[in-house]
Amino acid sequence: MKAARLYEYDPAMNVELKIEDVAPPEITGPNEVVVKVGAAGLCRTDLHIIEGVWKDIMDGEGTLLPYIMGHENAGWIEDVGSAVTSVKxxxxxxxxxxxxxxxxxxxxYGHDMYCDHGLFPGLGLDGGFAEYFKTSESSVIKLNTGITPLEVxxxxxxGITAYRAAKKAAKLTYPGAWTVLLGIGGLGHIALQCLKHMSGGRVIAVDREPAAQVLAKELGADVVLDGGPDLIEQVKEVTGGGAHVVIDFVGELGVENICWKLLRQGGELIVVGYGGKIEIPTLEFVVNEIKIGGSLVGDYIELVELMELNADGKVKMHQTEYKLANINQAIDDFKHRRFTGRGVIVP
Ligand SMILES: [Zn+2]
Ligand SMILES: [Zn+2]
Known part of the structure; x- marks a missing residue:
């Protein structure tokens, strides 16, 4: 099968994936399934993998490369293990x-992301930037009628990461309360749509890119800001003192030390994007009683819920498609934010 493989880490990201012919995955366990990839999303985590950010966690012994990234996958069941009953x-x-x-x-307990024995295809083992990849029966969700793998x-x-964060924010907000979304990219534009359907509160969308600002407006953001140097003052003015919830989809490039300054007293920051380091005086926690927590992907059932919102037409992925052969172009366009929403690789 055709696959895109990573051969070396490079903090400067001056490396290209190699498109080559490799042996397709084979079923070796009774609960495994092989999926024919319909599409695979390109994620900022893939960029971080190339940079070597994940090297110590997923490749401590330095024996992983070359390998196939791609962890945002949908497609069709190709082959199943002997114990698989729910899909064919x-x-x-x-x-x-x-x-x-x-x-x-x-x-x-339903905490799929905390599993003691979890594996993450695309992160430490071969994933979906290929024609086929392997996972387990327990990971797959059948698509609703009329929904194609390419769309989702x-x-x-x-989607699921944005959904989980938006669900947390929706529980914390009420009519009149404000949520700030920092970064209206692949995740932020999904969180925005989820919040519009799950919270009675208002949403401020922040992004430096004009195209992302247009998308945010189209998707129903109450206020759209460009993330300039006056951001803190602007948010305080619009919200009357600060946001009730901030979701940071960036987590680096300096945004990690602006995000918590957008909160009002008692406000909560949900960290989703990563790469930077947050530095906050302890006094801030005391005087303003701010809370900070992370949000890690989402549980299986949260993906089921998101697919229902999608089937009802309430949450849609805005995306740009690239053929697998052009994946390096997709990565370059992603780095330079030449598309809005998500980049998607199609074998
Ligand atoms: Zn991802
Ligand atoms: Zn487990």
Whole structure:
């Protein structure tokens, strides 16, 4: 099969993936499924993998390369292990990115992302920037009638991550309350749509790119700001003292030390983007009682819920498609933000 493989890490990102012929994955366990990739979303995490940010976590021994990235996958079941009963070849599916075991206590509680034995195709083992990849039966969700893998692939990670953060924000907000979304890219534009359907509050969308600002307006943001040097003052003025919730989809490039300054007393920051380091005086926590927490992808059932919102036409992925052969162009365009929404790789 055709696949795009990473051969070296480079903090400067001056490396290209190699498109080559490799052996397709084979079923080796009774609960495994092989998926024929319909599409695979291109994620900022893929850029961080190339930069080497994930090297110590997923490749501590330095033996992983070359390997196939791609963890935002949807497609059709190609082959199934002997114990698989819920799907059959030909079924259209979206794939929860974490192959959780279903047996450990965290899995029993429904915390798929905390699984003691989880695997993450695309992050430490071969993923979906290829014609086929392998996962487990417990990770797949059959698509609703009329939904194609191409339309929804990035929902598998970008979508579910945005959904989980938006769900947290929706629980914290009420009519009249303000949520600030920092970064209206692949995740931010999904969070915006989720919030419009799950919270009675108002949303401020912040992005430096004019095209992202236009998209935010189209998707119903109450206020759109360009993230200039006056951002803190602007947010305080619009919200009457600061946001109730801020979701930071950037987490680096200096945004990580602006985001918490946008909160009002008692406000909550949800960190989704990563790469930077937050530095906050402890006094801030005391005087303003701000809370800060992270949000990690999402559970299987949250992807099920998101796919229902999608089936009802309430949340749609805005995306630009690239053939697998052009994946390096897609990565370059992503780095320079030449498209809005998500970039999607199609084998
Ligand atoms: Zn991702
Ligand atoms: Zn588990």
């Amino acid at each position: 070849p030909g079924d259209a599916v979206i794939v929860h990115p974490h192959r959780s075991c279903g047996i450990c206590l965290n899995c029993r 692939a990035p929902m598998a990670d970008a």
